[in-house]
Amino acid sequence: MDVNQDVETVRKAVRQGEWCRPTTGLAPGYTQANLVILPKRYAYDFLLFCVRNPKPCPLLEVTDTGSPVPRQTAPEADLRTDLPKYRIYRKGVLEDEVTDISGYWSDDFVSFLLGCSFTFEKALLQSGIPIRHIDEGCNVSMYRTHIPCHPAGVFKGPMVVSMRPMKSRDVIRAVQITSRFPSVHGAPVHIGHPEEIGIRDLTQPDFGDPVTVYEGEVPVFWACGVTPQAVAMASKPDLMITHAPGHMFMTDIREEEHAVL
Structure with a gap:
């Protein structure tokens, strides 16, 4: 197709x-x-x-x-x-x-x-920011974090994030672009240093596929709608x-x- x-x-x-x-x-x-x-x-x-x-x-x-x-x-x-x-x-x-x-x-x-x-990936591409999982023909990398969600009733658990690596010069532009889409996760929740949000190894995502992160690139993390699945487990x-x-x-x-x- x-x-x-x-x-x-x-x-x-x-x-x-x-x-x-x-x-x-x-x-x-x-x-x-x-x-x-x-x-x-x-x-x-x-x-x-x-x-x-x-x-x-x-x-x-x-x-x-x-x-x-x-x-x-x-x-x-x-x-x-x-x-x-x-x-x-x-x-x-x-x-x-x-x-x-x-x-x-x-x-x-x-x-x-x-x-x-x-939903916002087209806008990133139109601004010349490559999307690695599209380039590599695989699923986006997704990780459980140690960022707690706010509990409600029976539901509680950690936030899941998706990751897109990019050159440092593209990070500010990516934040500007995605912040215009608050109803589809909006701006990133974390930039760089994955260990600070509880991610030990970018090559071992909890969901999706690993993607290549080249030397000098910055991993950028967005809140992810797979979070309810981590919440179901918790x-x-x-x-x-x-x-x-x-x-x-x-x-x-x-x-x-x-x-x-």
Whole structure:
């Protein structure tokens, strides 16, 4: 499939099992989203968790109970089938990774779509800042940190960050660009010195793939929508369904709608 296809063509390819890989670079210009699905009894606590932690969990939409249709961001889509890969967590343990969650679906489910940093990558590229995981054709590197999220109800746990290495001369520009996208994680939460946020080895990401960091480059870290998966492991809800890291939901919302002046 051509990565430059329109968003509906991409979702159709995903739905039909023709694309099961990470979605970085797909359907340029359209907002990508992280997914969290929970039984209704956890919905308020998780909503409060997102409100208290807007950097890693910027809310784009919360669905009606039992509805797999994100009516605000992609009213023709189906959250049960339209992501390349999903993860099933039970009591904090990763039970399975699947390409369709129709068999798991319950009328009790509430779905949350969270902003994704893939959304601002086009703006970085347009400013001449390379994206290493795109250049290397792999998933972005993601790491657990020792930065604690603000707890809410049953939910607590560490922040996860995504990392993009770049030359030091590009760092200030990257901060300026991404700060214009607060609804998709915004500006970085940390620059350089990964050990200061609890990352011991950049070659061993907790999620995604390692990328090359060349001599003289600076690792730049953004809050990441995989944070709820680390929170699931720490909080152990009976069930949480998420996207597989890097395998995002493609919305109908144009990227520029998230940019602020």
